[in-house]
Amino acid sequence: MSDIDEITERMKRFPQIIQKMLSLQVKAAGILTVLVAVVFGKHAGISALIGSVSVIFGVLLASKIAHKTALSKEPAAIIINVLKAEAVKIFVVLVSLWLAFKFYTALAPFALIAGLVLSAIISGASITKLNED
Amino acid sequence: MEHLQYLAMIQSYTAIGLGLMIGLAALGACIGIGIMCASFLEGAARQPEMIPQLQGKVFLLLGLIDASFIISVGIVMMFAFANPLLSAIAK
Numbered sequence: 563m564s565d566i567d568e569i570t571e572r573m574k575r576f577p578q579i580i581q582k583m584l585s586l587q588v589k590a591a592g593i594l595t596v597l598v599a600v601v602f603g604k605h606a607g608i609s610a611l612i613g614s615v616s617v618i619f620g621v622l623l624a625s626k627i628a629h630k631t632a633l634s635k636e637p638a639a640i641i642i643n644v645l646k647a648e649a650v651k652i653f654v655v656l657v658s659l660w661l662a663f664k665f666y667t668a669l670a671p672f673a674l675i676a677g678l679v680l681s682a683i684i685s686g687a688s689i690t691k692l693n694e695d
Numbered sequence: 696m697e698h699l700q701y702l703a704m705i706q707s708y709t710a711i712g713l714g715l716m717i718g719l720a721a722l723g724a725c726i727g728i729g730i731m732c733a734s735f736l737e738g739a740a741r742q743p744e745m746i747p748q749l750q751g752k753v754f755l756l757l758g759l760i761d762a763s764f765i766i767s768v769g770i771v772m773m774f775a776f777a778n779p780l781l782s783a784i785a786k
Contacts, residue, residue: 637739663776
């Protein structure tokens with residue numbers, strides 16, 4: 563494989579992985595939100611959505627940062643960028659949760675945690691999906 | 696007076712629990728990420744042509760390792776801002 567082919571392959575591959583992960587997370591968050599809203603009410607549904615969206619938004623930002631080194635052949639640079647992405651992800655989740663708890667008075671904490679847990683687990687469970695392809 | 700004592704006890708024990716939760720979760724995540732990064736560097740040094748494939752998997756594995764920490768952060772935030780144990784005192 564020539565260098566150009568390799569670079570093209572890398573450019574294609576990385577966003578596809580993230581796209582799959584995000585599409586899974588969005589679908590799961592949508593289903594959970596509707597279920598929780600139907601069973602426990604509107605505010606519980608919104609809380610579950612906030613929990614899911616905070617993780618999804620964090621993953622989205624982190625993937626943007628991690629994608630910067632998609633063309634790099636230097637493993638150390640990749641690791642540094644991945645760790646930066648990780649820090650950004652945790653910061654985004656932390657800030658969005660703090661904002662939700664501080665300003666959304668009708669928040670249902672258990673629904674929020676359910677949404678958060680689901681999104682966080684799915685972001686890891688996408689590995690199996692990746693391995694299948 | 697008794698209620699105040701219970702309130703103070705719940706708050707202090709909750710604070711200790713939250714510290715332990717966040718600390719242990721961070722410790723676990725850090726050990727996991729450390730092992731993963733070391734393995735990635737080792738794999739990249741052995742087979743540099745595998746870097747693109749490994750890179751994608753590293754990022755996804757990071758999500759898996761990080762999931763426990765994020766869940767722990769969520770639970771800590773819940774206990775810090777909307778402690779369900781305090782409602783027992785209110786009744």
